Amino acid sequence: MHDELLALADRLAARGEQDGGPCPDAVNPAMIRNWTQALGDPRDWDDVAPPAMIQVWSMPGLVEQKGGSVAEEPLRLLDAHGYTGVVATNCEQTYDRYVKVGERLSSRMRFGGVTGPKKTAMGEGYFVTWYQSWYDEAGERVAEMLFRVLKFQPRKRTGGNVPSKGGKYPLRPAVGPDTRFFWDGVDAGELRVQKCGACGALRHPPGPMCPKCHATERGYVVAGGRGTVHSYVVHHHPPVPGRTPPFVVAVVELEEGVRIVGNVIGCPPEDVRVGMPVRLTFERMDDELTLPQWTPADTPEPEPAPAEQAPPADLEIELTPTFVIATALATRDFTPVHHDTALARAQGTRDIFVNILTTMGVVQRAALDAVPGATLETIAVRLGVPAYAGDTLRLHTDRVDGRTLRVRGAVSLGDHVTATVTFREDA
Amino acid sequence: MTLSGRAAIVGIGATEFSKESGRSELQLAAEACLAAVRDAGLTPADVDGLVTFTADASSEIAVQRELGVPALRFFSRVDYGGGAACGTVAHAAMAVATGQADVVVCYRAFNERSGHRFGQANKSGGSGSSAMEFSWHLPYGFATPAAWVAMQARRYMHEYGATSEDFGRVAVAMRRHAATNPKAWFHGRPITLEEHQASRWIVDPLHLLDCCQESDGGVALVVTGVERARDLPHPPAVISAAAQGTGPDQMMMFSYYGGDIATLPAMGTVGETLWRQSGLTPADVQTAVLYDHFTPFVLIQLEELGFCGRGEAKEYVRDGGIEIDGRLPVNPHGGQLGEAYIHGMNGVAEAVRQIRGTAANQVADVANVLVTAGTGVPTSGLVLSGRG
Numbered sequence: 001m002h003d004e005l006l007a008l009a010d011r012l013a014a015r016g017e018q019d020g021g022p023c024p025d026a027v028n029p030a031m032i033r034n035w036t037q038a039l040g041d042p043r044d045w046d047d048v049a050p051p052a053m054i055q056v057w058s059m060p061g062l063v064e065q066k067g068g069s070v071a072e073e074p075l076r077l078l079d080a081h082g083y084t085g086v087v088a089t090n091c092e093q094t095y096d097r098y099v100k101v102g103e104r105l106s107s108r109m110r111f112g113g114v115t116g117p118k119k120t121a122m123g124e125g126y127f128v129t130w131y132q133s134w135y136d137e138a139g140e141r142v143a144e145m146l147f148r149v150l151k152f153q154p155r156k157r158t159g160g161n162v163p164s165k166g167g168k169y170p171l172r173p174a175v176g177p178d179t180r181f182f183w184d185g186v187d188a189g190e191l192r193v194q195k196c197g198a199c200g201a202l203r204h205p206p207g208p209m210c211p212k213c214h215a216t217e218r219g220y221v222v223a224g225g226r227g228t229v230h231s232y233v234v235h236h237h238p239p240v241p242g243r244t245p246p247f248v249v250a251v252v253e254l255e256e257g258v259r260i261v262g263n264v265i266g267c268p269p270e271d272v273r274v275g276m277p278v279r280l281t282f283e284r285m286d287d288e289l290t291l292p293q294w295t296p297a298d299t300p301e302p303e304p305a306p307a308e309q310a311p312p313a314d315l316e317i318e319l320t321p322t323f324v325i326a327t328a329l330a331t332r333d334f335t336p337v338h339h340d341t342a343l344a345r346a347q348g349t350r351d352i353f354v355n356i357l358t359t360m361g362v363v364q365r366a367a368l369d370a371v372p373g374a375t376l377e378t379i380a381v382r383l384g385v386p387a388y389a390g391d392t393l394r395l396h397t398d399r400v401d402g403r404t405l406r407v408r409g410a411v412s413l414g415d416h417v418t419a420t421v422t423f424r425e426d427a
Numbered sequence: 428m429t430l431s432g433r434a435a436i437v438g439i440g441a442t443e444f445s446k447e448s449g450r451s452e453l454q455l456a457a458e459a460c461l462a463a464v465r466d467a468g469l470t471p472a473d474v475d476g477l478v479t480f481t482a483d484a485s486s487e488i489a490v491q492r493e494l495g496v497p498a499l500r501f502f503s504r505v506d507y508g509g510g511a512a513c514g515t516v517a518h519a520a521m522a523v524a525t526g527q528a529d530v531v532v533c534y535r536a537f538n539e540r541s542g543h544r545f546g547q548a549n550k551s552g553g554s555g556s557s558a559m560e561f562s563w564h565l566p567y568g569f570a571t572p573a574a575w576v577a578m579q580a581r582r583y584m585h586e587y588g589a590t591s592e593d594f595g596r597v598a599v600a601m602r603r604h605a606a607t608n609p610k611a612w613f614h615g616r617p618i619t620l621e622e623h624q625a626s627r628w629i630v631d632p633l634h635l636l637d638c639c640q641e642s643d644g645g646v647a648l649v650v651t652g653v654e655r656a657r658d659l660p661h662p663p664a665v666i667s668a669a670a671q672g673t674g675p676d677q678m679m680m681f682s683y684y685g686g687d688i689a690t691l692p693a694m695g696t697v698g699e700t701l702w703r704q705s706g707l708t709p710a711d712v713q714t715a716v717l718y719d720h721f722t723p724f725v726l727i728q729l730e731e732l733g734f735c736g737r738g739e740a741k742e743y744v745r746d747g748g749i750e751i752d753g754r755l756p757v758n759p760h761g762g763q764l765g766e767a768y769i770h771g772m773n774g775v776a777e778a779v780r781q782i783r784g785t786a787a788n789q790v791a792d793v794a795n796v797l798v799t800a801g802t803g804v805p806t807s808g809l810v811l812s813g814r815g
Contacts, residue, residue, distance in 0.1 A: 169566075173563075173565070173566050174558040204684065205559070231581045233630045233631060234630065234631035235630050237629050238547055239548065241548060247568055249578070260563075261567060262567055274585040
C-alpha cells in the first residue's frame with residue numbers, strides 16, 4: 001500500500017492546480033458583517049474583508065459539494081487499508097493582499113504530498129497535504145492555504161485504562177467534610193490515609209469517628225505509595241461513561257495496612273495478578289479531577305512533568321452553542337458536527353465543536369488585539385483538541401519579534417490551537 | 428420470647444415475569460398484592476399493613492389506594508437493594524407478632540428490564556453517606572453490581588482455588604431447574620457448562636451466564652399470625668426464623684476494607700440468627716432458596732450458612748450437588764438466573780410453594796426451607812416450615 005500511495009501522491013502532485021471555479025458571491029459587506037458579529041470581532045473592516053475569511057468566499061454553502069477534493073483518492077486508499085481515523089493537524093494561510101468589497105474571486109486546488117508512515121499519539125498514520133489558492137479577476141493570486149490531515153490507524157488498546165477524551169470526566173467523587181483532606185491530598189500529589197488523633201489507628205476510607213476509640217480528632221499520614229493487588233476485576237461490559245473497556249479495577253493493600261480501590265494502569269489487563277506489587281501514580285482525568293492510581297511496581301518512575309503554567313488569557317471566548325453555530329454558519333460551513341448536537345453525539349463526539357475556519361478567525365482576532373494597526377501576512381495554525389460548546393477558549397498572545405506573534409488558545413481539555421502569525425506594521 | 432413460630436406466609440401472588448411488562452410499576456405492585464390477598468382467601472379490606480423495599484417506586488399508600496384498603500396500621504420499608512427481600516417478611520412478622528397489625532402484605536414490583544436497569548453503570552451514589560461510599564469506587568469506572576461482586580469472586584478463587592467452572596455449575600443447575608418451570612423466563616432452555624464457559628466476559632472473572640437476568644414483574648406475600656393462618660385455605664408457611672444482618676465495616680456492595688473479602692459476613696450474621704432462632708441446623712432443611720444475582724455468591728452462601736466448610740463449596744456444587752436431585756436442591760424454581768429477577772421476592776414465593784407441596788419442581792417431604800436475600804449488601808433471611 002505504501003508504494004502505491006506514494007506513486008499516487010506523485011501523480012496527483014504532478015497535475016498541478018485544478019480549477020475550483022468562481023466563488024459563489026462577490027466579496028460583500030453582508031457576509032463580512034455576519035462573520036464579524038458571529039466571531040465577536042470588534043473591528044470595523046470598512047471596504048476590505050478580514051484576511052482569515054479567505055476560505056469563506058469559496059465555501060459552497062448548504063449544497064452537495066461538486067466534485068471531490070484533490071486529496072480524495074489517497075484518503076480513500078488509506079481508508080481501505082485500515083487508516084480510518086482522520087484529524088486535521090495544520091492550516092496555514094498566506095495573504096498576498098487583503099481582498100476588497102466587490103471583488104469576484106476564484107479558487108484553485110492542488111495536491112501537496114503524503115508523508116509517512118509516522119507513529120503518532122493517535123496511532124500510526126500518514127500526513128496528507130493539499131493547497132487551495134484564491135485569485136482575483138486579473139488572475140493574480142491573493143491568498144494561499146495549506147491544509148494537512150493525519151490519516152491514522154486507530155490504536156488498539158492494550159492497557160485500556162485511558163478515559164475517553166472529549167470533555168469533563170463524568171465519574172466524579174462527591175467530596176464532604178470527612179473526605180476533603182483526601183482529595184486535597186490528591187491535588188497536592190499525596191495519598192493521605194486518615195490517622196486517629198487519639199489512638200493513632202489508620203483507616204481508609206476515612207470517617208468522622210474512630211471505630212476503635214471513638215475519638216473524633218483526626219489527622220492523616222502520607223502513604224508511601226507501595227502496595228499489592230489484593231483482588232481485581234477486568235471490566236468489559238456494559239459501557240461505563242468516560243471509560244474504554246477493558247480496564248482493570250483493583251483493591252490494593254497498602255504497606256501501611258489499609259486497602260484502597262483504584263485502577264491498575266500502565267500494563268495490559270492480562271498482566272495483572274493477585275499479589276502483584278504496585279506503586280502509586282496519579283492520573284489526571286480532566287482540568288479539575290486527578291485520581292490516585294496504581295501501576296506495576298517494576299515500571300520506571302515517570303519523569304516529573306514540567307509544571308503546566310497556564311499563561312494569562314488575553315482574550316476569553318465563551319463557546320456557547322450560539323457562538324459555535326453562528327460562526328459555523330457565518331463561515332458557510334454546514335457540516336452537522338458544528339451545529340447539530342444530536343448528530344455530533346451520534347458520531348461519537350461530546351458535543352458540537354468550533355470549526356477550523358472559525359479557529360482561523362479567532363486567531364486573527366487575537367493577533368490584531370496585540371498589534372492593532374498591523375497587516376497580517378500569514379496565519380499558520382497547528383490544531384489540537386476540539387473546542388466544544390460549553391467550554392471556554394482562552395487565547396494568549398506573545399510577541400516574538402517585530403513581525404511575528406505566537407497565539408495559543410486553550411480549552412479545558414488542553415491546547416486547541418497554537419499559531420504563528422506574521423505581520424507588517426503599515427507606515 | 429422470639430419471633431419463631433408466631434407468624435406465617437399465607438398468600439403468594441405474582442404478575443407474569445417478562446422483559447417488558449407494558450404497564451406501570453404501581454400496576455404491577457397492585458396486581459401482585461391483589462393476587463396474594465386472594466390466594467390467602469382474604470380481601471383487601473382485611474389488610475392493615477404494607478411493607479416494601481426502600482428501592483421500590485410504589486409507596487405503601489399508593490398501593491393502599493389501588494387496593495382500596497380502608498386503613499393501614501403498619502407500614503415500613505427495608506433498605507439495601509435485594510438485601511431487603513426476607514427483611515420485608517421479618518418486619519411483617521414482627522408487626523403481626525406484636526399486634527401492631529393483623530394482615531401485612533409485602534411486595535416488590537418493578538420494570539427492571541424495560542425501565543431502570545440495575546446492571547447498567549451507576550453514575551452517582553445518591554446523597555449523604557451513600558454518596559461518600561460510592562465516591563471511593565465510581566470514579567474508577569467501578570460502577571456495576573457485576574463488577575462489585577467480581578472483586579470478591581476473584582479473591583475467593585485465589586484463596587480456595589475455585590474456578591470459573593465452579594461458578595458455572597451454579598448457572599447450569601439454575602437453568603436446569605428453570606427449564607422445567609413453566610413460569611420461568613428460561614423455561615425449556617437449559618445450558619451446558621461449555622456454553623457457560625463460552626459466554627462473553629461481563630466483568631472478568633464473571634461471564635454473561637454468571638449474571639442473573641433482568642426482569643419486569645411483581646411478587647407479593649401475605650403474612651398473618653399463625654392462629655388466623657389455620658383458618659385460611661392453604662397450609663401456612665410458618666416463619667420459624669426471620670433475620671436481618673450486616674457484617675463488620677459493612678458497605679453497600681464494597682465491603683472490601685476490613686476483613687476477608689472471600690466471605691459474606693452479613694450472611695454469616697443472618698445464618699447464625701436463623702439457626703439459633705429456629706433451633707434448626709443445615710441438616711434440617713430439605714431445600715434452600717439462595718439469592719443468585721451472581722453465581723459466585725451462591726458458593727460463599729453455602730459456606731456462610733454452614734452447609735459446608737470455608738472453601739468447600741466448589742466440591743459441594745460438583746456432581747449436581749445443588750441440583751434438584753442433589754444433596755441440597757437449591758432454587759428449584761430456577762432462581763434469578765433462571766426464573767426471574769424480582770429482587771429475591773420470587774424466591775420467597777418459591778419457598779412457600781415448596782412448603783405447600785405445589786412447586787413446579789417439588790422437592791419430596793419438605794419440612795423446612797431456608798431463604799436468603801441479596802448478597803454483598805446488608806441482607807436478610809428466613810426459615811419457613813410446614814409445621815405449626
